[in-house]
Amino acid sequence: MILAVDGLEFSYNSHAVLRDIKFAVARGEFLAILGNNGAGKSTLLKCLNKILKPRRGTIMIEKDNIFNLSRLEVARKMGYVAQMYESGRVTVFDAVLLGRKPHIKWDVSPRDLEVVQRVLRVLDLEGFSLRYLDELSGGELQKVIIARALAQEPGVLLLDEPTSNLDLKNQLEVLKTIKGAAREENLAAVVVMHDLNLALRFADKFLLLKNSTVFACGGMEIMTPENLTAVYGVPVTLARMGPIPVIVPFIPGGP
Amino acid sequence: MHQLVMANVAQGYLKYTRRKVLVIGLLSILSVFLGVYAINAGSAELTPVQVLQTLLGQVEGQAQVIIWNIRLPRVLAAFTAGAGLSVAGCVMQNILRNPLASPFTLGVSQGAAFGAAVAILALGAGSTHSTGADAVLINNPYLVTCSAFLGAMAATLIILFLARVKGVSPEAMVLAGVALGSLFSAATIILQYFASDVQVAAMVFWTFGDIGRASWRDLELMATVTGAGLLYFMANRWNYNALDSGEETAQGLGVQVEKIRLTGMFIASLITAAVVSFLGIIGFIGLAGPHLMRRVIGGDHRFLIPAAAVTGGFLLLASDTVARTVISPVVLPVGAITSFMGAPLFLYLLSRGYRKR
Numbered sequence: 001m002i003l004a005v006d007g008l009e010f011s012y013n014s015h016a017v018l019r020d021i022k023f024a025v026a027r028g029e030f031l032a033i034l035g036n037n038g039a040g041k042s043t044l045l046k047c048l049n050k051i052l053k054p055r056r057g058t059i060m061i062e063k064d065n066i067f068n069l070s071r072l073e074v075a076r077k078m079g080y081v082a083q084m085y086e087s088g089r090v091t092v093f094d095a096v097l098l099g100r101k102p103h104i105k106w107d108v109s110p111r112d113l114e115v116v117q118r119v120l121r122v123l124d125l126e127g128f129s130l131r132y133l134d135e136l137s138g139g140e141l142q143k144v145i146i147a148r149a150l151a152q153e154p155g156v157l158l159l160d161e162p163t164s165n166l167d168l169k170n171q172l173e174v175l176k177t178i179k180g181a182a183r184e185e186n187l188a189a190v191v192v193m194h195d196l197n198l199a200l201r202f203a204d205k206f207l208l209l210k211n212s213t214v215f216a217c218g219g220m221e222i223m224t225p226e227n228l229t230a231v232y233g234v235p236v237t238l239a240r241m242g243p244i245p246v247i248v249p250f251i252p253g254g255p
Numbered sequence: 256m257h258q259l260v261m262a263n264v265a266q267g268y269l270k271y272t273r274r275k276v277l278v279i280g281l282l283s284i285l286s287v288f289l290g291v292y293a294i295n296a297g298s299a300e301l302t303p304v305q306v307l308q309t310l311l312g313q314v315e316g317q318a319q320v321i322i323w324n325i326r327l328p329r330v331l332a333a334f335t336a337g338a339g340l341s342v343a344g345c346v347m348q349n350i351l352r353n354p355l356a357s358p359f360t361l362g363v364s365q366g367a368a369f370g371a372a373v374a375i376l377a378l379g380a381g382s383t384h385s386t387g388a389d390a391v392l393i394n395n396p397y398l399v400t401c402s403a404f405l406g407a408m409a410a411t412l413i414i415l416f417l418a419r420v421k422g423v424s425p426e427a428m429v430l431a432g433v434a435l436g437s438l439f440s441a442a443t444i445i446l447q448y449f450a451s452d453v454q455v456a457a458m459v460f461w462t463f464g465d466i467g468r469a470s471w472r473d474l475e476l477m478a479t480v481t482g483a484g485l486l487y488f489m490a491n492r493w494n495y496n497a498l499d500s501g502e503e504t505a506q507g508l509g510v511q512v513e514k515i516r517l518t519g520m521f522i523a524s525l526i527t528a529a530v531v532s533f534l535g536i537i538g539f540i541g542l543a544g545p546h547l548m549r550r551v552i553g554g555d556h557r558f559l560i561p562a563a564a565v566t567g568g569f570l571l572l573a574s575d576t577v578a579r580t581v582i583s584p585v586v587l588p589v590g591a592i593t594s595f596m597g598a599p600l601f602l603y604l605l606s607r608g609y610r611k612r
Contacts, residue, residue, distance in 0.1 A: 104493060
């Protein structure tokens, strides 16, 4: 297991946001964090790479407890794609090169350039390398941000709702990119998601959050109508369209 | 085949960054030419050849005195102060995530001016006389600069506090800067109220912002502070690039955001204090320098910081030369010239919408 979390607790002004969180992810896996708004999904993600400081618990990345690592050392092991991304007037190559920041001592080395090139090729962004970020579409920009996180050469990739604000085609493309990267770069992807059907299509593992704690964690076997009804507070049925699992919510008194 | 494409992407990028270095180099050369022209311009009827010969130590006499004691320190002070203010503005815009930030618009310059006025008038660190270009003679530059720094820090701490309170928009922060600026200006005026006639005349002249009063000793201190600040900012250029992608992204890249923000503002205030305590308030250079260069070479701080420094130096030197020559022999206060140039830019930034940088 590359990332193992145990007994994690986070509170905000003595109000418990997360308690008794326990889960683990292996390299190559895609873990979807699911739950209602306010369940603490983004908070959990930010605890994982020390942006927020948990009250207690352990977070092990490979052999290291992240609380014994400096922020820079954490950045060398975990890439983070925030929900909000702002940008100055820089090119795609500049933006991806920024991912090398945790590794750069004073100036860019040939190896840094090599890594950026490789990541740009893997995500099929080579043709864009000298375009400015403000000239890109939403889907392209999101891929650039993921490329930046991959250029960190992390073991774990954390993504906070990477598909919000994207159209259907780009949602699929971005998730395919993440899934492919997890496989090819042999890293664990931990993704906060809202769309259950997309989660079912792409994730290998699921973490259901409810009332500030883990309701269930595991593979397809935990994605039962009963569990999802309990977590989301909406009755759902699980149907199949051929091989594809589909979640259909039931709207009481609705169409 | 793939190797070839790969090499081309990186080479294309390196070519793109070399263009930025070229721009900075060209601007530096232009600044040197402007410097020689500025030393040359004036009522002593020197020629550029004479100027160069004097600088190389080949001519003696009156020309040497004028150039070494009056013109050269003035030109160097203009360039140094412009570079310092511009770099301070560049970093403030980055760490406060506010394109309208600069020492002048946030009231830091006015705070420094108040601090300097306290040292000169109340603590007796300077003497004043109402005639001549050197209306305020600073006897103890260190005390004046320290006092100016305390004033600048007072404004900075309030701005930092506001920046931490969520929901303070860039415009609101500039409004706070206007309020702070007025507050410090009012305090300076009250200080003047209790001063003698001669001191008041000198103080009014002093608050305009004028390069002519810099001596070699002042220049030394100003250049040391600006140079050290520039080195610090360059050492943190990657942190500033990371901050441009948002606070959380920067943290995810290993940046200690709070520390970078505090020390950055601290150093920017120190540079502002050093400049303002010797030259008075000079507005808009901290806005014009970085924004011009963001347009030309983009927002990568590896190149933006040195480019903003050179541009700021060039702009202030050009403004001062205009101030000196436009209705020669009368010397206009350079602060008025920079405001003529900077105020339209500020309005333009406001009208364009602050989100697009």
